[in-house]
Amino acid sequence: MSSTGISELIFFIATLIVTASVVGALAYQTSDLTIGMKNSSTQVSSMLDDNFKIINDPSQIPYKQGVGYTFYVKNIGTQAFYFTNNTVNVMINGSEIMNSQLLFSNSGNNGSLAPGEVGTIIANVTLSPGYYTLTITIYNGISKQLIFEV
Secondary structure, eight states, X not given: OHXXXXXXXXXXXXXXXXXXXXXXHHHHHHHHHHHHHHHHHHXXXXXXXXXXXXXXXXXXXXXETTTEEEEEEEEOXXXXXXXXXXXXXXXXXXXXXXXXXXXXXXXXXXXEEOTTOEEXXXXXXXXXXXXXXEEEEOTTSOEEEEEEXX
16 A cells, blocks of 8 residues: 555656646747747837838939939838948849949938938949849848849
């Protein structure tokens, strides 16, 4: 009889250990899921706050000899973001355009693009007739593309 009691006690203790392990694992997974959801919502919020759109007509990119191609960027987010050659990356067909070949301008003159404001990027590059992909990436990694024709 005492061996039965000892066996039941061992099974009871083993059950408690297994239950505690499962509860610990579930708590860790729940915490990990919560952190992931928080990070995701922060990223989505940032994308809504800082967002822009390239508003050129892809078939008629303005070009002026000796000056370059003009691209228009509109801030469609809810916050201003810095709009300079130090905070915006411009690429054409995957090749980065050097800062010396870019001119940024906006009406605020403070280096940022306010919500609803349109800024210009003038790229002093030589392009032969054909199709190109313009990629503009702002400081926080948000990127937009425009396929255009020269």
